[in-house]
Amino acid sequence: MHIEVIANIGEARSDEFLHKTVIVIDVLRATSTIITALMNGSRGVVPVDTVIKAKELAKEDDLLGGERYCKKIPGFDFGNSPLEYTREAVHGKRIILTTTNGTRGIQKAIKADRVLAGAIINGRASALAAIELKRDTVIVCAGTQDVFSLEDGICAGLILDEIADLLGEPHMITNDFGLAMRGCYLEAKSHLFETILACSNGKKMKKSGFLADVELCSKMNLTDCVPVLEHDQMVPYGR
Numbered sequence: 001m002h003i004e005v006i007a008n009i010g011e012a013r014s015d016e017f018l019h020k021t022v023i024v025i026d027v028l029r030a031t032s033t034i035i036t037a038l039m040n041g042s043r044g045v046v047p048v049d050t051v052i053k054a055k056e057l058a059k060e061d062d063l064l065g066g067e068r069y070c071k072k073i074p075g076f077d078f079g080n081s082p083l084e085y086t087r088e089a090v091h092g093k094r095i096i097l098t099t100t101n102g103t104r105g106i107q108k109a110i111k112a113d114r115v116l117a118g119a120i121i122n123g124r125a126s127a128l129a130a131i132e133l134k135r136d137t138v139i140v141c142a143g144t145q146d147v148f149s150l151e152d153g154i155c156a157g158l159i160l161d162e163i164a165d166l167l168g169e170p171h172m173i174t175n176d177f178g179l180a181m182r183g184c185y186l187e188a189k190s191h192l193f194e195t196i197l198a199c200s201n202g203k204k205m206k207k208s209g210f211l212a213d214v215e216l217c218s219k220m221n222l223t224d225c226v227p228v229l230e231h232d233q234m235v236p237y238g239r
């Protein structure tokens with residue numbers, strides 16, 4: 001199985017995603033938030049790139065979520081903290097979500113055969129889903145404003161490591177950046193929270209009052225829920 005890892009959304013070329021599975025990773029925090037919302041029974045998360053589109057799409061019964069500069073958008077129901085997306089708040093609801101990087105990354109991947117949302121909290125399940133889909137796979141690390149973010153790279157390394165574990169080492173073939181990210185993950189796996197907290201986004205989250213988000217988003221394999229894009233919304237894969 002071939003898995004190419006791309007360092008940030010700016011480096012992603014959407015035409016190269018045709019016929020492939022794309023896993024978009026935004027550990028802090030968009031994909032961790034989408035996974036949490038679906039895990040807690042949201043009936044779908046619609047990822048959009050702009051605030052205007054989010055407001056236009058939202059029907060009366062929908063919830064609006066997202067951030068700009070890490071803060072909840074005025075008039076929205078939620079920000080981008082996975083901790084806000086509780087079962088009580090989201091069960092049975094459709095959510096329209098717009099964030100600076102992650103939802104933009106998902107939009108950029110729409111030409112893919114399948115688009116999955118990966119994070120540390122669903123790393124092994126994302127690996128399993130990608131294997132089941134039997135396509136060449138691209139892992140897009142969302143990054144921040146088109147610059148690489150280490151927490152996304154570490155998560156890519158986790159998914160590669162799980163794929164190697166599930167398929168056998170010789171069957172996991174990745175690019176040089178993927179090899180480097182797997183190395184980073186193996187070095188950091190025993191102290192993921194501390195490593196992610198030391199990253200620039202980890203420090204930014206702590207400064208903005210979201211230390212608990214970093215803690216949650218650093219927990220490995222918390223859930224089997226893997227969001228997959230169907231039409232315009234993300235729903236749990238395989239259900």
Ligand SMILES: O=C(O)[C@H](CS(=O)(=O)O)OP(=O)(O)O
Binds near residue numbers: 028030103143145
């Ligand atoms: O809310 C977040 O965690 C970030 C904000 S920022 O772009 O890193 O300032 O957005 P995300 O799209 O989840 O990376």
Ligand SMILES: [Mg+2]
Binds near residue numbers: 027028029030142149
């Ligand atoms: Mg991010």
